[in-house]
Every structure is written in structure tokens, then in C-alpha cells.
Amino acid sequence: MSSMLTRKTLLRAVLAFALAALLPLLPAFANTAAPYSAAAFKAAQAAGGPVLVEIHADWCSTCKAQTPIIQRLAADPKFAKLKIFRVDFDGQKDVVKAFGASMQSTLIVFNGTNETGRSVGDTKEASIASLLAKAL
Structure with missing residues (x-):
């Protein structure tokens, strides 16, 4: 016994x-990027919360630098309601064009249906946090 x-x-x-x-x-895994789909994006916008769209390419070193920063910020309770969608720069050219993005590493934030900010090539945590805060 x-x-x-x-x-x-x-x-x-x-x-x-x-x-x-x-x-x-x-x-860190609670709020990771979902692959972009028009239906999911529209639903997130209709819900009226903060949304981040990442124009991402797997081969892009800037995109690779942005990923852990976005994951850390998404884990912050301040950004708990943030929905993140990843657009494949190479495979979703029509979506990239629809967002008016000309290159990978573009980050676009929305509050509901209103675009509230965007950046291209930013890898500084403080300025990405500031961008995400514009969606709140």
C-alpha cells in the first residue's frame, strides 16, 4: 500500500x-493568426471588435520578425478581443490588392468596419503595440 x-x-x-x-x-497560443477568409473577416468586422490583418509571406524576414511580436502583444489582456487574420502575400494576390497593400509585412488594423491604421515593414514592438491600440 x-x-x-x-x-x-x-x-x-x-x-x-x-x-x-x-x-x-x-x-501565447490563445490568440494566433487565422488564415484569412472573407467570411471570417466580415464576421469579425460585424462583431465590431478590433481586427488585425497581416499581409504575410513565409520567405519574408520582416514578416518573420513581426510574428513573435504580434504573438506577444496578442497575449496581453489589453488585446484579448483582437482577431488576427493572415493573408498569404503570394497565394492570395486578389485579397492583397483588395486591401490596397503593395508588399508583404503590411499590418492593417480595423475597429469593426473602419480601418484605423496601417504600417509596412515595422518590427518595433512599441510601434506595433501603438498600431494595435488604434483598433481598440
């Missing part, structure tokens, strides 16, 4: 440790 109790205690300790180690990572 004693060894069974010890195993259960050890198992609980291991599970508690694993859970404690993973909990800080959960917010």
Missing part, C-alpha cells in the same frame, strides 16, 4: 510540474 501511495504521489507531482511548466505558454 505504501509503494502504491508513493507512486500516486510521484505521478501527481510530475503532472503538477508539467502543468505548471506549460501554463505560461498558453496565452
